[in-house]
Amino acid sequence: MTYQPIIGMEVHVELNTHSKMFCGCNADFFGVPPNTRVCPVCLGMPGALPVINQRAIEYTLMIGLALNCEIQPHNVFARKNYFYPDLPKGYQISQYELPLCLGGYVDIETGDGQPKRIRIRRVHLEEDTGKLVHVNNYSLVDLNRAGVPLVEIVTEADIHSAEEAYAYVSKLRQLVRYLGVSSGDMEKGAMRCEVNLSLMDMATGKWGTKVEIKNLNSFRSVRNSIAYEIERQAKVLSGGGVIEQVTMGWDENRSITVLQRAKEGDTGYRYFPEPDLPPLDLDPAWIEQVSISLPELPDPKLARYVSDYGLSQKEAKILSEDRAIAAYYESVVAATGDKTTVTPKLISNWVSGELFRLLGERGVEIGEVKIKPEDLVALIELVNSNAINQPAAKQTLGVMFDTGRPPLAIIEELGLRQISDAGELTAVAQQVIADNPDPVAQFRAGKEATLKFLVGQVMKATRGKANPQLAEQALREQLQQ
Ligand code: ZN
Ligand code: MN
Numbered sequence: 049m050t051y052q053p054i055i056g057m058e059v060h061v062e063l064n065t066h067s068k069m070f071c072g073c074n075a076d077f078f079g080v081p082p083n084t085r086v087c088p089v090c091l092g093m094p095g096a097l098p099v100i101n102q103r104a105i106e107y108t109l110m111i112g113l114a115l116n117c118e119i120q121p122h123n124v125f126a127r128k129n130y131f132y133p134d135l136p137k138g139y140q141i142s143q144y145e146l147p148l149c150l151g152g153y154v155d156i157e158t159g160d161g162q163p164k165r166i167r168i169r170r171v172h173l174e175e176d177t178g179k180l181v182h183v184n185n186y187s188l189v190d191l192n193r194a195g196v197p198l199v200e201i202v203t204e205a206d207i208h209s210a211e212e213a214y215a216y217v218s219k220l221r222q223l224v225r226y227l228g229v230s231s232g233d234m235e236k237g238a239m240r241c242e243v244n245l246s247l248m249d250m251a252t253g254k255w256g257t258k259v260e261i262k263n264l265n266s267f268r269s270v271r272n273s274i275a276y277e278i279e280r281q282a283k284v285l286s287g288g289g290v291i292e293q294v295t296m297g298w299d300e301n302r303s304i305t306v307l308q309r310a311k312e313g314d315t316g317y318r319y320f321p322e323p324d325l326p327p328l329d330l331d332p333a334w335i336e337q338v339s340i341s342l343p344e345l346p347d348p349k350l351a352r353y354v355s356d357y358g359l360s361q362k363e364a365k366i367l368s369e370d371r372a373i374a375a376y377y378e379s380v381v382a383a384t385g386d387k388t389t390v391t392p393k394l395i396s397n398w399v400s401g402e403l404f405r406l407l408g409e410r411g412v413e414i415g416e417v418k419i420k421p422e423d424l425v426a427l428i429e430l431v432n433s434n435a436i437n438q439p440a441a442k443q444t445l446g447v448m449f450d451t452g453r454p455p456l457a458i459i460e461e462l463g464l465r466q467i468s469d470a471g472e473l474t475a476v477a478q479q480v481i482a483d484n485p486d487p488v489a490q491f492r493a494g495k496e497a498t499l500k501f502l503v504g505q506v507m508k509a510t511r512g513k514a515n516p517q518l519a520e521q522a523l524r525e526q527l528q529q
Contacts, residue, residue, distance in 0.1 A: 070098030090195035092136030112149025147172035357392035418452030
């Protein structure tokens with residue numbers, strides 16, 4: 049029997065607002081002593097009242113708009129009731145029937161390079177829980193994270209493989225980083241995934257029982273747990289067995305899914321409208337304003353680089369992948385002004401080639417790069433006008449990278465200016481011919497390749513400063529005599 053995996057995902061994204069969702073506590077809890085960023089509201093003290101964080105609403109709208117959702121102006125927060133030691137109130141303030149965003153989509157790239165559309169069912173806003181720290185045979189509670197704004201993004205069951213799930217989560221992380229609303233760091237828990245997976249019998253078209261895999265906190269565990277669970281369910285079904293509706297966890301060390309508990313339905317949470325908060329009605333003018341101020345997103349940016357800048361799909365992808373890199377690249381393009389010889393394509397070569405190499409080698413982030421956009425343009429111009437050759441340009445760029453100085457001063461200081469003077473190159477060519485009688489004889493006997501060696505000797509004699517084309521030309525002229 050053959051099966052088609054049917055997968056839906058729920059991703060929780062922690063927003064990077066200054067304060068928490070319903071109180072003024074600092075929402076940045078990373079590396080902070082336990083229970084130092086708490087107050088009566090996020091500790092769940094009786095009588096303490098929540099106040100909605102406007103910035104968190106704005107960030108959620110940005111995510112919803114980036115996912116092509118319909119924004120719902122009329123919102124109601126709801127209580128999701130359940131008991132757990134990291135949940136001080138005994139309920140989580142979330143959204144249920146009336147979430148902020150409904151019905152969107154996101155396009156991902158699949159393995160064969162084809163785009164695929166994943167529909168988004170809803171995006172809602174809620175509060176995070178605290179954390180339990182397990183020590184030997186007891187547990188401690190840290191409530192610094194309790195009340196941090198958390199966005200939940202739910203897809204339709206449009207994902208059909210572990211690779212597609214991986215591509216989807218990668219795209220989500222890229223979007224929230226582009227929007228600047230979350231670090232998207234799965235390793236630090238700023239993005240957490242849950243998977244709903246069942247197998248459809250290809251012969252009958254019947255969907256199987258859904259299994260939930262919870263708390264996946266790395267890209268690798270998303271991919272591996274899905275691949276494992278597909279195989280497990282197929283084996284059970286092929287053997288005539290039955291899939292139970294359960295919640296599983298992913299055991300990273302053993303690389304298997306493990307049973308956590310029988311699945312409970314939404315009824316178990318006894319949702320009801322949050323009585324401490326009035327319904328939230330958003331001003332359409334404000335929604336419009338948030339929409340207008342969205343940054344250009346990666347897909348349209350990539351398309352623009354191809355159409356306006358003449359970059360290949362691959363080059364455009366490399367430069368648009370990260371917002372800070374794209375911003376640097378565009379600042380260099382903008383600095384060209386009327387210098388038409390410095391094309392966006394040439395700049396792309398320098399940025400994704402030599403500049404990326406320096407970033408990696410020196411361990412520097414693009415935001416810390418000292419090279420001024422106009423200086424990179426000037427360097428490319430100097431190469432175009434044959435004032436310096438490629439190796440000298442690379443050497444110059446290295447110094448520019450470390451010091452932030454303009455190229456011309458560095459070139460003069462290091463004596464890197466290319467020798468393009470015909471008289472000077474002729475003299476060097478004559479000397480090289482005199483010093484290398486054997487290769488010269490070989491060349492004259494018809495072994496064309498020997499010329500490369502002789503050009504190399506000219507480069508060596510000029511300490512790399514000769515213009516290679518002119519050096520070859522001078523050698524040919526002298527060899528014909
Ligand atoms: Zn608080
Ligand atoms: Mn949730």
